[in-house]
Amino acid sequence: MSRRAVPLLLAALVNVRAACDNYGAQNGSACACPSGFGGSTCATAACGGDIFQGSQRALATQGNNISSCACESGWGGTGCNVCQAPNACAAAFSASGKAPSSGQSISSSQTGQNSTLTCNSAARVYASGQMSCQVLNPTLQAIFPDSSNLNIIRTLDPGLSPLPNTTSFGPSGTVFASLFYAGVEQFYCGADTCTQDLSDTNTNWECQNLKCTCIPGTTFCGGSATNLTQTINTLGGSLGIECGNSTVCAFKQATLQAVFGSNGLSLNGCIFGECLAQNLIDTNAGGNSTSDASSTGSAPLSGGVIGGLAAVGTLVLLAIAFFILGLIKQRSARRAHPDVAPGSRVAVEWSRVTYVVPGQAPRRTWYGARAKDAGDDDKVILDAVSGRVAPGQMMAVLGTSGAGKTTLIEILAGKEKSGTISGQVGFPSAGGTVPRIGFVPQQDVLPPMLTVYEALLFGARLRLPESVSDAEKRERVEGIMGTLGIDHLRDTRIGWGGDVGGGKARGISGGEMRRVSIGLELIASPDVLILDEPTSGLDSVSALRVAKVLHAIAHDPENPIPVIASIHQPSSQLYQIFDAILVMSHGRALYAGAGGFAPAEYFAREAAGVAPAYPQGYNVADYLLEVGSDPAPALFQLQANKASMSDGTRTPPEGERDPEKAGSTSTGKQETLGRGTTTTKSTTTRSAYATTFLTQLQYLSGREWKILRRDKTLFLTHVAISSILGVFCGGLYFQTGITIAGFQSRVGCLFFLGALIAFSSLSALYNVVEIRPLFLRERSSSYYSPTAWLLTRLLFDVLPLRIIPTIIVATITYWMAGLAHDPAHFFKFLFILVLYTLAMTLYNFLLGTLFHNGGIAILLSALSALYQMTFAGFFVHLNSIPPVLRWLQWLCPLKYCLEALAVNEVGSGLMIQDTLQGVPVNVSASLIMNLLFGFGSNNYYRDVLVLFAFIAGFGVGVIGIVWLRVRERR
Ligand SMILES: *[C@@H]1O[C@H](CO)[C@@H](O)[C@H](O)[C@H]1NC(C)=O
Ligand SMILES: *[C@@H]1O[C@H](CO)[C@@H](O)[C@H](O)[C@H]1NC(C)=O
Ligand SMILES: *[C@@H]1O[C@H](CO)[C@@H](O)[C@H](O)[C@H]1NC(C)=O
Numbered sequence: 004m005s006r007r008a009v010p011l012l013l014a015a016l017v018n019v020r021a022a023c024d025n026y027g028a029q030n031g032s033a034c035a036c037p038s039g040f041g042g043s044t045c046a047t048a049a050c051g052g053d054i055f056q057g058s059q060r061a062l063a064t065q066g067n068n069i070s071s072c073a074c075e076s077g078w079g080g081t082g083c084n085v086c087q088a089p090n091a092c093a094a095a096f097s098a099s100g101k102a103p104s105s106g107q108s109i110s111s112s113q114t115g116q117n118s119t120l121t122c123n124s125a126a127r128v129y130a131s132g133q134m135s136c137q138v139l140n141p142t143l144q145a146i147f148p149d150s151s152n153l154n155i156i157r158t159l160d161p162g163l164s165p166l167p168n169t170t171s172f173g174p175s176g177t178v179f180a181s182l183f184y185a186g187v188e189q190f191y192c193g194a195d196t197c198t199q200d201l202s203d204t205n206t207n208w209e210c211q212n213l214k215c216t217c218i219p220g221t222t223f224c225g226g227s228a229t230n231l232t233q234t235i236n237t238l239g240g241s242l243g244i245e246c247g248n249s250t251v252c253a254f255k256q257a258t259l260q261a262v263f264g265s266n267g268l269s270l271n272g273c274i275f276g277e278c279l280a281q282n283l284i285d286t287n288a289g290g291n292s293t294s295d296a297s298s299t300g301s302a303p304l305s306g307g308v309i310g311g312l313a314a315v316g317t318l319v320l321l322a323i324a325f326f327i328l329g330l331i332k333q334r335s336a337r338r339a340h341p342d343v344a345p346g347s348r349v350a351v352e353w354s355r356v357t358y359v360v361p362g363q364a365p366r367r368t369w370y371g372a373r374a375k376d377a378g379d380d381d382k383v384i385l386d387a388v389s390g391r392v393a394p395g396q397m398m399a400v401l402g403t404s405g406a407g408k409t410t411l412i413e414i415l416a417g418k419e420k421s422g423t424i425s426g427q428v429g430f431p432s433a434g435g436t437v438p439r440i441g442f443v444p445q446q447d448v449l450p451p452m453l454t455v456y457e458a459l460l461f462g463a464r465l466r467l468p469e470s471v472s473d474a475e476k477r478e479r480v481e482g483i484m485g486t487l488g489i490d491h492l493r494d495t496r497i498g499w500g501g502d503v504g505g506g507k508a509r510g511i512s513g514g515e516m517r518r519v520s521i522g523l524e525l526i527a528s529p530d531v532l533i534l535d536e537p538t539s540g541l542d543s544v545s546a547l548r549v550a551k552v553l554h555a556i557a558h559d560p561e562n563p564i565p566v567i568a569s570i571h572q573p574s575s576q577l578y579q580i581f582d583a584i585l586v587m588s589h590g591r592a593l594y595a596g597a598g599g600f601a602p603a604e605y606f607a608r609e610a611a612g613v614a615p616a617y618p619q620g621y622n623v624a625d626y627l628l629e630v631g632s633d634p635a636p637a638l639f640q641l642q643a644n645k646a647s648m649s650d651g652t653r654t655p656p657e658g659e660r661d662p663e664k665a666g667s668t669s670t671g672k673q674e675t676l677g678r679g680t681t682t683t684k685s686t687t688t689r690s691a692y693a694t695t696f697l698t699q700l701q702y703l704s705g706r707e708w709k710i711l712r713r714d715k716t717l718f719l720t721h722v723a724i725s726s727i728l729g730v731f732c733g734g735l736y737f738q739t740g741i742t743i744a745g746f747q748s749r750v751g752c753l754f755f756l757g758a759l760i761a762f763s764s765l766s767a768l769y770n771v772v773e774i775r776p777l778f779l780r781e782r783s784s785s786y787y788s789p790t791a792w793l794l795t796r797l798l799f800d801v802l803p804l805r806i807i808p809t810i811i812v813a814t815i816t817y818w819m820a821g822l823a824h825d826p827a828h829f830f831k832f833l834f835i836l837v838l839y840t841l842a843m844t845l846y847n848f849l850l851g852t853l854f855h856n857g858g859i860a861i862l863l864s865a866l867s868a869l870y871q872m873t874f875a876g877f878f879v880h881l882n883s884i885p886p887v888l889r890w891l892q893w894l895c896p897l898k899y900c901l902e903a904l905a906v907n908e909v910g911s912g913l914m915i916q917d918t919l920q921g922v923p924v925n926v927s928a929s930l931i932m933n934l935l936f937g938f939g940s941n942n943y944y945r946d947v948l949v950l951f952a953f954i955a956g957f958g959v960g961v962i963g964i965v966w967l968r969v970r971e972r973r
Pocket of ligand 1: 036058
């Protein structure tokens with residue numbers, strides 16, 4: 004049947020209300036009233052009689068009260084509008100005198116049907132039906148203790164109804180309802196665009212454009228202490244009337260649902276009655292009487308959900324695409340021709356290398372002027388140091404502490420420095436290739452959970468080109484372990500070294516660690532090996548062994564390379580191993596040349612009287628340190644004047660040369676470190692990663708997985724702690740009731756979980772601080788890209804140690820505390836907690852990477868957890884915070900987490916049933932939630948999106964900071 008879409012009813016409401024009450028239609032000077040009302044303005048309720056009597060029907064007299072009106076036989080409900088007996092309609096119809104007598108045919112212009120009238124007392128409507136119910140709501144009755152009744156006229160097609168004037172009420176598909184309290188009408192409502200959906204047991208009416216009018220002066224609308232005028236007149240939106248096959252119905256509207264729960268106002272003891280032709284029932288039996296019964300299908304997904312699903316789908320697709328791309332790259336890299344060309348025989352030359360650390364940055368005084376002396380106190384660490392090491396030579400850089408040894412070799416190794424470097428460092432070679440420089444820092448930073456073999460193999464796999472087969476890499480590792488004399492430690496775990504690491508199992512010794520560190524550099528077959536104090540902290544035997552290893556590496560007959568090591572205080576024996584010596588003092592070179600007794604002879608020859616004399620048999624190294632400790636200025640002069648050194652060591656031409664021009668000669672690579680370049684100046688010797696991204700990810704993941712499996716206690720501790728916490732929290736809130744106190748416990752339980760996550764994610768921060776040194780070391784040696792590292796952190800730290808424990812705690816607590824008992828709400832609950840865990844973990848990663856000082860990071864993390872708890876809405880009502888501070892709530896992830904959890908819990912239709920001083924209370928929890936915490940009941944998906952935004956923000960922050968800031972700086 005056609006439904007005129009124009010909401011005529013509303014138009015009628017607006018135009019006619021002034022004249023006709025109860026949404027009666029203006030009909031000339033009179034009003035056409037809905038059934039059950041009469042009088043000149045339709046304001047008076049009918050009293051007794053039947054709905055066919057029209058204007059002849061008896062009306063209520065005193066105070067418009069119909070409570071004492073008696074119904075005729077066959078009629079019932081408040082105001083006697085509902086037919087109850089099959090013959091009541093026919094009798095009333097013929098009595099009204101509008102139709103032929105006995106054997107009458109009720110003809111209708113639309114159907115031409117011909118049948119006897121009957122009374123349909125089921126909930127289903129065919130044309131226009133009346134219903135009358137009691138309103139039994141404890142909360143309502145606490146305020147208005149007398150009986151409340153609701154009369155509803157549901158009209159599908161007025162043309163099919165035998166009632167006169169039904170059409171005047173509006174087009175097809177309308178609802179009119181009026182509420183009587185103690186027999187007096189209080190307010191009435193109308194809605195249009197109604198559809199009727201039939202299921203096996205239910206008759207559901209769905210209408211739009213609800214409008215309600217409170218009748219001024221009645222008990223509900225100003226006549227008592229409780230004035231509902233405002234509330235009732237603002238009811239609007241869609242209206243649902245859902246009736247089961249018994250006598251219970253629900254009157255659903257958004258506001259009513261917020262107050263009385265998801266079922267809205269529940270109606271009890273309903274009776275239904277519809278006068279209509281019998282054959283209308285016969286022809287429609289079984290079928291739906293509405294054209295659009297299809298709307299019973301599942302509600303369409305909201306835009307937010309679709310957007311979210313699309314985003315997740317896109318991410319998954321992107322990840323798959325990247326993976327495939329990575330695979331292709333990996334395969335092509337593996338097939339590439341091996342380009343390891345050993346024996347390029349690189350030398351190291353440096354000339355007039357100067358390094359200046361700026362003094363205190365120019366300060367500004369409070370009035371803006373520059374402080375006078377600012378910037379004048381630049382500190383010269385290195386002053387025009389020159390030297391050369393040939394392949395197969397092993398040079399020791401000697402000097403007292405503070406002489407500039409470490410600075411020099413770091414500059415030679417191309418490490419990033421914060422000060423200003425000038426001068427030249429060159430690597431002349433026959434091949435003209437970019438040399439690989441192996442640098443072994445003073446501190447050994449090694450993965451403690453791996454064995455020596457595994458650590459070296461890890462290095463080989465990531466630092467050798469992908470085209471070298473895995474078997475070759477293993478062979479190489481074995482070979483290097485042989486060279487370094489650490490074969491016997493093959494399967495020993497490295498451990499934490501010495502007494503660091505406390506009670507943990509002791510690993511290998513300091514000297515062995517040093518050799519593993521050297522091995523990690525050798526594995527990449529460097530063209531130059533540079534070491535910072537390789538013998539410091541070792542006993543003389545270990546030191547000697549390390550030095551002998553270095554000597555063997557430098558003098559490798561197949562592939563001799565230059566080795567440069569700064570040495571703190573060598574024994575006589577150790578000193579003699581070195582081929583060449585550079586003596587540093589106060590940032591300048593005192594001697595650069597052959598080793599052995601040559602330096603002593605040099606000083607005796609060139610600087611007799613200026614330098615102290617060399618006592619025969621004395622340790623040359625000690626003597627050189629003595630010379631360098633407090634040299635006369637003439638000694639510096641001596642070295643500066645020296646044009647070239649003996650033993651093939653030559654000082655490159657002075658002054659800065661253009662690297663391009665220099666490169667055209669035999670010099671393979673020459674670098675000018677111009678004055679003014681500062682921190683970011685890194686040598687071009689550093690090449691990109693040796694392997695493709697996927698390979699990096701593969702071996703890093705392999706290592707993390709091995710560590711996770713070995714350190715089982717870590718994972719098991721997390722699981723055990725979370726189980727205990729879950730049981731504790733579940734016990735604390737065990738089976739919370741639905742009283743007001745129970746509601747507080749529910750929200751308290753959710754809050755507890757949120758706070759627990761906020762604080763326990765501190766362990767993520769500690770984790771970052773702990774593994775940071777290894778990452779810095781490996782990053783500076785170009786093992787892998789930071790992105791690969793971050794991804795493995797996500798897979799092997801965030802997933803097993805953050806997300807899984809959260810799921811355990813949350814699941815135990817959820818079911819023990821007896822929160823909403825259905826899978827949908829449970830998974831939505833879990834989803835929010837996982838999102839929140841991710842956000843907090845990333846936040847702590849951010850702090851851990853941002854601050855070098857772990858203490859400050861922990862303080863900030865704890866303070867922010869406290870801030871989040873304050874602004875989560877549990878301790879302070881968010882709307883009562885002064886506006887100056889109120890905006891802080893928008894930056895608080897816990898607020899969104901808690902809001903989503905609460906909305907999810909309350910959205911399960913939670914009703915609070917309690918008794919306050921004898922007054923029964925039965926209200927929807929969402930109303931209380933809103934009043935107590937200021938949470939909006941439709942905010943779940945908004946909160947999900949906001950949490951995603953936090954995750955994305957923190958994630959981008961972590962990636963950016965790791966890329967830009969977490970790098971070695973010297
Ligand atoms: C229908 O409207 C006419 C006037 O238009 C009125 O006389 C008659 O009483 C009305 N009938 C009912 C049932 O309201
Ligand atoms: C009306 O009903 C009578 C008997 O119930 C029948 O004889 C007559 O043909 C019907 N008229 C129409 C128009 O269907
Ligand atoms: C009831 O409330 C309405 C609107 O809030 C107001 O107009 C009316 O005057 C009130 N009635 C009484 C008796 O206070």
